[in-house]
Amino acid sequence: MIEVAEAVGVKLYVAENVPYSPMSAFLRETVRSGSYIGEVVAASVVKGFRGVPYGYHGRRAWLSTPEIGGTGTWMLHGIHSVAQLRFVLGEVETVYMGEHHARSFTPTGLEGTMNGLLTMKHGFRVALLQTCEVRLRGKLGGYMLHGDRGSIWASEEGCEVFGEELGERPVRLNYPEAALSPYALEMDAFADYVTCGVEGPTTGRSERRSLAVVQAGYESVRSGQPVGLKARFGDL
DSSP states (O other): OHHHHHHTTOOOBOOOOGGGSHHHHHHHHHHHHOTTTOSEEEEEEEEEOOOSSOOOOGGGGGGGOGGGTOOOHHHHTHHHHHHHHHHHHOOEEEEEEEEEOOTTOSOTTSOSEEEEEEEETTSOEEEEEEESSSOOOGGGSEEEEEESSEEEEEETTEEEEEETTSOSSOEEEOOOOOSSOHHHHHHHHHHHHHHHOOOOTTBHHHHHHHHHHHHHHHHHHHHSSOEEHHHHHOOO
C-alpha cells in the first residue's frame, strides 16, 4: 500500500498522536542535545495498565477478540509505545521479547505482559515493558533515560532530572506548554505533509517501522530468539 501510494503521489499519514505530546518533544530534544544527562547509554520504558478481564466494549469489542481479528495489548497499546519510543530514541535494529501470562489474567489467548530488550541504531539498549497485568501508579511507569552525565525519569505529567550539574537532589521539571493539543499538532503535521511535502513523525512509512517492531516482538516470543529488523523486513 505504501509503495502504491507513493507511486501515485498519495500522502499516507497515521492517526498516532503520542509523538506530538509535550513529553515526547522534551525527551527527544534532551536526547538530541544531551541536555541534563549527556549521551544516552541505556534506557527503560514501562507502559500499560491493569485490565481484568481484559477487553474493549461496544463498537470497539472486536479490538481484543482474536476470532474476529482482534489482538492483545502488545499490538493495541504497544504500537503507540513503540511510535513514541522511536520518536524519542531513534530507530530500532533488533527486538528480543518475552511474554508472561498471570494465572489471574483472562482471556488466555492474549498476551498479558510483553517485556524485552531493543537494540537501537545508536548502539545502546532499551528495556521495554508493555503490560495490562500491572498497576503502574506514580513512578512505576514511564521513561528512565541514563546518560554519561545524569538520568531522567519522565511521565506525561513531568520529569525528574538527576545530573552532575544539578547537585545531589533530583530536580522536578515541567514540560513547556504547547499552544495546541497533540491531536491538533498531528493534524497540522498532516496538513504540512500534504501541502508542503514536510514529513512529520507519523507518515505511513515511518509507522510501518513501528509496526515492524511489534511484529518482530511477536515473532521473537514464538522463536525465543532476537529478530533483526533489516534481516526480517529489509529496508523500511
